[in-house]
Amino acid sequence: MEIIFLGTSAGVPTRIRNVTATALKKQDGKAWYLIDCGEGTQHRVMQTPLSLHRLEAVLITHLHGDHCYGLPGLLASASMAGRRHALTIVAPTSIRDYLEAIQATTGLHLTFSLEFVAVEAMDASLRLPDFAVEAVSLSHGVASYGFVFHERGVESRLDTERLDALGVPRGPDWGRLHRGEDVTLGNGTQIRSEDVLLPGRPARKVVIGGDNDDPSRLEAACRGADLLVHEATYTEAVVERLGTDNQHSTAAAVAAFAQRLELPNLILTHFSPRYHDNRQVSPNIDDVEHEARSHYRNTLYLARDLETYRLSRDGEVIRMGRS
Amino acid sequence: MEIIFLGTSAGVPTRIRNVTATALKKQDGKAWYLIDCGEGTQHRVMQTPLSLHRLEAVLITHLHGDHCYGLPGLLASASMAGRRHALTIVAPTSIRDYLEAIQATTGLHLTFSLEFVAVEAMDASLRLPDFAVEAVSLSHGVASYGFVFHERGVESRLDTERLDALGVPRGPDWGRLHRGEDVTLGNGTQIRSEDVLLPGRPARKVVIGGDNDDPSRLEAACRGADLLVHEATYTEAVVERLGTDNQHSTAAAVAAFAQRLELPNLILTHFSPRYHDNRQVSPNIDDVEHEARSHYRNTLYLARDLETYRLSRDGEVIRMGRS
Incomplete structure (x- = not known):
């Protein structure tokens, strides 16, 4: 399985990081799944081998702009490229109002149908071609979900x-x-x-969270998971300065949670733009990493845009470099 | 006066060109005006010296996605950067429905107010700080407008x-x-x-068109204009192959119009992505330029993303290179 980060910044883009979007695919397949779709996601997709024709489903964790403002343009571009087959959209139910209002006011006529799956109504696994997906309700200012991907088609x-x-x-x-x-x-x-x-081996299980200030919401979902991908918007030092009502997780909180559950692999993403990628400037992204490492002893990565991570059949996660 | 092209592709972005957005400003001022706002415009703005705090007005020529899908994210980012003063939005009236639906469904609370000016109701000049603006109705699949910028504050x-x-x-x-x-x-x-x-000299006048298959709609507006910026989505050869019902202008049609009016300066933009920027591949952007030059003898440019063009006080347009 491969995870390609298309955007790793929280709220607003930076010159280096775009707002949130993550691609998931089986290692040898062309079909892929998009989790969140911030503005400019289609631009990032153009920088990868991913094709809008082979996008099987879009899963939106929550309807904040930095997670969904790229969806109308991505759908329009897929249409202009001649896509014909239906696209599954798994999201909070108000995504329909959002998309229908945009379609009505901007004359957006799609060449393919959208098959909406309301995440609030999912009480069992949703079967997509490569994964069975569960949704877990998280804690954020608006309804926000994490998605649990159970590998299908295991040898x-x-x-x-x-x-x-x-x-x-x-x-x-x-x-x-x-x-x-x-x-x-x-x-x-x-x-x-x-x-x-x-099954010839255990099916792999990956949990990808949306914005969330309470990692323990994912405790049941993370039992036996190979990998958790979770936001780490702030460090403790910054939260102490800003107050704690920020509806996001710190690197420390996520790392401590992952350590308590003895998760083998953790990838952090969705970093506040206040953490500079230039390590000469404070605060910077190394602060986030140091804080996480001080609470978590297994394999840890901080995601960067356009990087691919490979989860092997034996549960090891390796950074493969940029697409 | 300066014009900075933030996006010059029609319909979908390419790896080199983003969808449509154009910035206009007085040469020595910080205040600026944005004409159209395709997805990813805020990302382009980050690559220029322009600041979202100094954006005076957004003018949307028409409500197709490649001209307006960047607006919600740009407003959200201006808010997160702490903008407080009102922003003027000049656009077809349904922009309100578009933005209000997005605000309602995605929890977008702006830190500043939007002052809408319905372009359909503009029957005289709108006075903005640096320009008096008129709107001209164009010919396209949906209501589309050109904007005429009359310089204010001439010495x-x-x-x-x-x-x-x-x-x-x-x-x-x-x-x-x-x-x-x-x-x-x-x-x-x-x-x-x-x-x-x-007035110490004639006020400069710049016409920036929206999507339009009939340049003659701009004839009265272009009398005495220093510069016309207009879409040239296709060449004649491609239109002959695709049919003529494309609701866009060819390079030949715009160039012949500008020649007939003896306009001193013409900048073409909004090129179909079928014209490659790689000149080894056919059709390519040189085909568009050759076609335009065969009909127009004054100063002609084909816009490229992030390039600045300067209109001097004596009416000369010079390409200044990339921001």
């Missing part, structure tokens, strides 16, 4: 004990069942492939 | 014949009147400064 292995118990003789039928075909035995018994297959 | 000279006729003796009173102060003569006669001042 399977035959449940040989069950095959023996069912009396399926070793041979070509085992191969057919392994390939997903159902078979009928000589005695007329029907054997369904899905009944004799086991 | 004045004393009308000496009138001063003599009014019996104002040469001396300190002439200086006061030249500086804009009214004076009362020894005999009690009041002399108003504005009655004895003449």
Whole structure:
């Protein structure tokens, strides 16, 4: 699996970081999933190998501008590029009012349909082609959600004990069942492939949060997760100066949460533009990293725009560099 | 006066050109005016010396996404930067529905007020601090306008014949009147400064069009203009292939119009992304330039993103390079 950060700044863009957008895809696939879509996301997509034709779904964590003002332009550009197949939009329900008002006032006619999934109404997993997705309600000024991506299509292995118990003789039928075909035995018994297959390895699980001042909301979702991607808008020092009613998390709070749950991998993003990327200026992005490292001992990254991170099958996250 | 192109692509951004936005300012001033605001305009502004605090007015030619999808984010960023003074928005009246729906659905609370001027209702000049602005209705799929900017605050000279006729003796009173102060003569006669001042030179006039398939709509507005900035979305060759119902102008049509009116300066912009900036690929941006030059003999430029053009007091337009 790969995660490509398209924007890692909170609230406003900087010269180096755009506002929030994150792409998720299977490592060898072309299909991809977009989590949040701040203004200028389509410009960032143009700098990657991602294609608007292969975008399977857009998931919006919450309807603040820095997470959704790029959506109308991205849809318009996909239309002008001739996209025809439907696009799934998973978001708080008022995304419909937002998009419909923009379509009505700006003459935006899409060449494809939008299939809305109201995140408030998701009480079970939503099955997308590559992932089953759950939504978790977070704590922010407006309704905000985190998304839990459960890998689908994990390579399977035959449940040989069950095959023996069912009396399926070793041979070509085992191969057919392994390939997903159902078979009928000589005695007329029907054997369904899905009944004799086991996952070849645990499915990977990635949690991508929206804006949130209470990481513990993600505690159940993070149990057994390979990776948490979460905002770390501020450091403790800045929050002490600004007050705590900022509706965002500090690096310390997220890192301590991830440590408590012994999460193997944590990527922080959505940094306040007050943290300069120039390390000669204070406060800077290193302050965020130092604070997080002082609370978390496993693999930690601070996301940068256009960087790809790869989550391997054995659960290791590696920074692959810029697209 | 200076014109800074913030986006010169039609419909969708390219890797080199953003969608439409143009900045206009007096050469030595900080105040500026934004004509159109496609997605990513605020990102372009960050690459110039322009400040969102000194933006006096936004003028939107028409409500297609590539001309207005950057406005919500630009307003949000101006707010987060602490702007307090009102911003004038000159645009088709439905801009209010567009912005109010976005504000309502995305929790966008501005720290400053918006003063809307409905372009349909402008039947005389609108007085902005540096320019008097007229709107001209154009021909496009939706209501689209061109804006005529008449320079204000031209250096004045004393009308000496009138001063003599009014019996104002040469001396300190002439200086006061030249500086804009009214004076009362020894005999009690009041002399108003504005009655004895003449413009020191003709006020400059710049016409900036929106999307438009009929340049002749701008004929009256362009009489005596120093500069026309107009879209040239296609070349004739491409229109012949695509059909003519594209609601945009060709380079040939705009250039022939400017030649017929003997306009001294023409800048073309809003190029279809099918014209590559790589001159090894066909069709490319040189095709647009060649077509325009074959119809127009005065000063011609094809705008590029982040380039500044300076209109001197004697009516010459010079490309100043990138911001």
